[in-house]
Amino acid sequence: MGLLKEIISKKNKSLKPIWLMRQAGRYLPEFREIRKRNLDFIKLCLDIKKVKQITLQPIKRYDLDAAIIFSDILMVPYGLGQKVVFKKNFGPQLGSINLNDIKNQPEKKFLKNLEPVYKSMGMIKKDKTIKKKDLIGFVGGPWTILLYMLNKSSPKKNLRKVLSDRSLIIDMIRYVNHFIQLHIYKQIKSGANIIQIFDSWAGLVKEKNLQDFVYEPTKKLVKLTRSLNTPCICFPRNIKNYPEYTQIVNPDVISIDYNVDPRKILKKIEIPIQGGMDPKVLLTNKKNLEKTTNYYLDVFKNHPYIFNLGHGVLPQTDPSMVEYLIKIVRKFNDRASKN
Numbered sequence: 580m581g582l583l584k585e586i587i588s589k590k591n592k593s594l595k596p597i598w599l600m601r602q603a604g605r606y607l608p609e610f611r612e613i614r615k616r617n618l619d620f621i622k623l624c625l626d627i628k629k630v631k632q633i634t635l636q637p638i639k640r641y642d643l644d645a646a647i648i649f650s651d652i653l654m655v656p657y658g659l660g661q662k663v664v665f666k667k668n669f670g671p672q673l674g675s676i677n678l679n680d681i682k683n684q685p686e687k688k689f690l691k692n693l694e695p696v697y698k699s700m701g702m703i704k705k706d707k708t709i710k711k712k713d714l715i716g717f718v719g720g721p722w723t724i725l726l727y728m729l730n731k732s733s734p735k736k737n738l739r740k741v742l743s744d745r746s747l748i749i750d751m752i753r754y755v756n757h758f759i760q761l762h763i764y765k766q767i768k769s770g771a772n773i774i775q776i777f778d779s780w781a782g783l784v785k786e787k788n789l790q791d792f793v794y795e796p797t798k799k800l801v802k803l804t805r806s807l808n809t810p811c812i813c814f815p816r817n818i819k820n821y822p823e824y825t826q827i828v829n830p831d832v833i834s835i836d837y838n839v840d841p842r843k844i845l846k847k848i849e850i851p852i853q854g855g856m857d858p859k860v861l862l863t864n865k866k867n868l869e870k871t872t873n874y875y876l877d878v879f880k881n882h883p884y885i886f887n888l889g890h891g892v893l894p895q896t897d898p899s900m901v902e903y904l905i906k907i908v909r910k911f912n913d914r915a916s917k918n
């Protein structure tokens with residue numbers, strides 16, 4: 580068990596653990612080196628040895644408190660038999676799929692397609708590098724996954740009018756959610772001791788649909804995760820009402836995006852909070868990084884808080900800025916433990 584789980588379970592308020600979304604990725608030269616020789620991204624996510632190596636890259640380089648398995652939220656559509664490719668300078672591009680394809684997918688086939696992910700998790704878990712650290716498994720939120728499946732590319736690039744039949748969407752979310760549950764279950768059984776749900780496009784859902792598209796299905800995932808004695812972190816990026824989400828979905832930790840005012844949210848949420856700082860701060864300078872990091876740490880000094888960003892590390896980030904960020908957080912912790 581690592582520091583994250585300790586903070587979550589004992590509600591330790593003074594120590595602030597740190598890990599970063601997308602901590603393994605394109606800003607690291609050692610990742611780019613592997614990536615340039617492995618042009619098929621999905622294939623890379625299914626290469627057990629390389630997944631382990633990439634997952635541990637940031638852990639070997641930095642003093643982080645948790646590892647997150649190198650994978651992608653789009654491995655679930657892949658497991659369902661949908662074609663998924665990552666095009667350079669474009670992002671993911673998916674093939675077609677319909678409700679019947681999802682309904683008729685045997686669990687066995689889905690699990691076989693994703694078997695290497697679970698094997699990688701088992702291999703990582705056994706590595707001594709993370710003996711005293713947490714190992715985070717993850718899934719995409721049901722809404723975000725369905726949106727990619729139907730839109731077939733990032734909604735950031737072009738959001739098609741794919742979602743008009745409300746009851747069909749609810750039906751599809753239900754079926755997709757079943758497989759997301761399986762994916763959570765298998766990751767935990769393979770060694771993940773924390774699960775994070777990335778609902779990156781939760782902010783696009785209209786208020787009248789939140790209950791059916793986001794709250795209800797996500798609540799099921801949280802329930803399953805917690806029933807397996809595993810804490811669940813939820814990241815409903817850009818959602819308008821974090822306190823309402825937190826109250827209804829009931830996660831162990833709520834991860835906030837960089838549009839959230841940390842002082843305001845602190846007054847409204849009692850459970851442990853994660854993240855918040857804009858990843859663009861890492862693109863500025865050390866002085867500004869120090870000031871902003873200390874601001875977040877200070878706001879949450881009497882609240883259980885896991886330091887992270889308000890979204891993933893950007894590809895153009897200088898790795899030495901990440902190193903400096905971790906140093907600032909450690910310094911804060913040293914001071915706190917002396918007081």
Ligand code: CP3
Pocket residue numbers: 599600601602603604605614620647648649650651652653665669670671717733777779891
């Ligand atoms: O956090 C980690 O270090 C673990 C690995 C991880 C990846 N993707 C690896 C990756 C995680 C947790 C994800 C989650 C993910 N994937 C999300 C949720 C978080 C978010 O960013 O909102 C989403 C929406 C995706 C889907 C996805 N994967 C997109 C849109 C893209 C292309 C654009 C981009 O942001 O990189 C990916 C590709 C991807 N996933 C890369 C990595 C390291 C880059 C692949 C490359 O080298 O080209």
